[in-house]
Amino acid sequence: xxxxxxxxxxxxxxxxxxxxxxxxxxxxxxxxxxxxxxxxxxxxxxxxxxxxxxxxxxxxxxxxxxxxxxxxxxxxxxxxxxxxxxxxxxxxxxxxxxxxxxxxxxxxxxxx
Amino acid sequence: xxxxxxxxxxxxxxxxxxxxxxxxxxxxxxxxxxxxxxxxxxxxxxxxxxxxxxxxxxxxxxxxxxxxxxxxxxxxxxxxxxxxxxxxxxxxxxxxxxxxxxxxxxxxxxxxx
Numbered sequence: 133x134x135x136x137x138x139x140x141x142x143x144x145x146x147x148x149x150x151x152x153x154x155x156x157x158x159x160x161x162x163x164x165x166x167x168x169x170x171x172x173x174x175x176x177x178x179x180x181x182x183x184x185x186x187x188x189x190x191x192x193x194x195x196x197x198x199x200x201x202x203x204x205x206x207x208x209x210x211x212x213x214x215x216x217x218x219x220x221x222x223x224x225x226x227x228x229x230x231x232x233x234x235x236x237x238x239x240x241x242x243x244x
Numbered sequence: 245x246x247x248x249x250x251x252x253x254x255x256x257x258x259x260x261x262x263x264x265x266x267x268x269x270x271x272x273x274x275x276x277x278x279x280x281x282x283x284x285x286x287x288x289x290x291x292x293x294x295x296x297x298x299x300x301x302x303x304x305x306x307x308x309x310x311x312x313x314x315x316x317x318x319x320x321x322x323x324x325x326x327x328x329x330x331x332x333x334x335x336x337x338x339x340x341x342x343x344x345x346x347x348x349x350x351x352x353x354x355x356x357x
Contacts, residue, residue: 166345175248175334175348176287219287234279234287 136220136235143241150207152238154220157201165196165203166221169214170237176219180205207240215242247271248349250335256355263322265352267335273347274340276318277302278310281332281351293318294340325356 137155144150156165164183168176180187182194182203193206207214217239223232251266269276277292279302289302291310299310307329311319318337322329332353336346 164345168346168348173351173353175336175351176346178345178347181345232289236284236286 136222136233138218138220138235138238140236141239141241143243144210145243146211147209150210150214150240150242152205152207152218152220152240153202154205154222154235155202156220156222156233159200159222160224162224163222164224165194165200167192167194167203167205168219168221170217170219179218210240210242212242212244214240216240248335248337248347250333250349250352252352253350254353254355256357257322257325259326259356261322261325261356263325263354263356265320265322265333265335265354267318267320267349268316269318269335269337269347270316271337271339271347272315273337274315275338276312277336277338277346278308278318278320279334279336280304281334287334290320322354325354327356330354330356 166181167179169179170176180189180192180194182196184196187194195204217237219237220235248269257263275294278290279287281287288304290308291302293299293312296315309321332351334351335349338346
């Protein structure tokens with residue numbers, strides 16, 4: 133089962149690009165990598181998902197190297213409202229059931 | 245807007261009580277999940293279901309059971325609540341082909357006294 137490791141916290145300033153890396157050395161062939169954002173007293177919100185290489189949507193980019201042992205969430209030009217906890221999830225359906233591992237989360241604090 | 249709705253935001257129950265946490269989704273998703281979230285431990289999977297009347301144990305199923313009688317509804321049951329089950333409980337759903345692409349509810353903060 134792929135364990136994930138993320139930095140506990142990060143600070144940034146408004147307008148900067150923020151990159152949060154998640155390590156998942158034991159990722160399985162069928163596993164996808166998904167990132168979530170969570171504000172206090174709310175459920176996590178889906179940001180982006182990928183399997184390999186690069187994925188981009190309207191809010192973020194996800195970079196996955198060829199060996200897939202890590203992934204980097206990139207948030208362009210963060211604002212104060214991006215202050216939240218960001219979770220990396222590795223998992224998917226495998227023989228024997230559904231396997232997922234959430235990282236412990238990275239608390240991002242964006243300053244003015 | 246698509247939704248996963250959890251019936252209660254806050255609950256306080258006594259030790260030994262049987263507790264029902266209800267979750268309803270309106271997206272016609274096949275997969276539904278129950279997680280608990282605790283400080284320092286992140287999100288841990290309790291149970292999931294990939295079809296009506298189907299259920300599978302997650303990582304921490306002890307002390308819990310689930311029920312899925314209808315596609316849109318997934319219930320988490322604490323047979324005899326204990327103080328160590330005080331936690332934030334999160335329900336999620338996803339389509340069958342989007343591994344990890346969940347939509348979460350807002351959560352139920354359960355306190356067992």
